[in-house]
Amino acid sequence: MAIKLVAIDIDGTLINDQREITPQTVTAIKKASAQGVKIVLCTGRPMTGVKAYLDQLGLNDSDNEFVISFNGALAQSTSGNVLVNYTMSFNDYADWQTYCIKEGVKSQIETRDYIYTINRDLSPYTVYESDLVSMPIRYRTFEELSKMQDQYVIAKAMMVDTKEQIDKAWAELPAEMRDRFSIVRSEDFYLEFMNKQASKGNALQLLSEELGIKKDEVMALGNAQNDDSMIEFAGLGVAMGNSIPGTLKIADVTTADNNHDGVGKAIEKYVLK
Secondary structure: OOEEEEEEOOOOOOOOOOOOOOOOHHHHHHHHHHHHOOEEOOOOOOOHHOOOHHHOOOOOOOOOOOOEEEHHOOOEEOOOOOOOOEEHHHHHHHHHHHHHHHOOOOOOEOOOEEEOOOOOOOOOHHHHHHHHOOOOOEEEOHHHHHHHHHHHEEEEEEOOOOOHHHHHHHHHHOOHHHHHHHEEEEOOOEEEEEOOOHHHHHHHHHHHHHHHOHHHEEEEEOOOOHHHHHHHHOOEEEEEEOOOOHHHHHOEEOOOOOOOOOOHHHHHHHHHO
């Protein structure tokens, strides 16, 4: 069955280690789009970290092109029409933040406009995320965040610390909290918590149904644990050559790594007519 929608993770998948989309991949994506194939970027990033790539691919500011952000917490047209919006309540955030403080792990939340952290001494991983996704950081105490909670919507919360610190916090995380959130490890130094219903796979399924596209007509490409749900949903799940072992195991096929046009090669092989 012909592929009608291609879902593509960004970091470690669409872009190389220099944060660039290679010319071969740009050409393949534009050819597929010209043939009527929907190209959907599916990322843990907020929209501020996606816009430049949508512009480069000619997909931005359209009612008929779509993007999934915040690991599936938000799905919208690239013009801003929202289809899916799974948010975290302040009460859930408060319980989660209390656990982070108890464990001594640094943390942050992301809204559509800002990264907020209660850590006066910023985690270097918060600074890295801010640069990566072009989103400003705001330091606020927990009390300040509580008083202003009607002024923002939490898309996701993140533990942002060393691998060892996050490994420990994850190992000791109570079962109740594991069940309360959708949790993904996007990097060794990022453990992300979202509304229980939020995942790239769920958002991709809802978007596909909205567009009248069957599961067998969907190809999804990714490299990390936060991509697994969409790779499992898609009729053709593709792991990048640089994927973690778990993602390689669940994928139907493997393509080249993100530094060697893996996305472009997969589109040329499985999508272009």
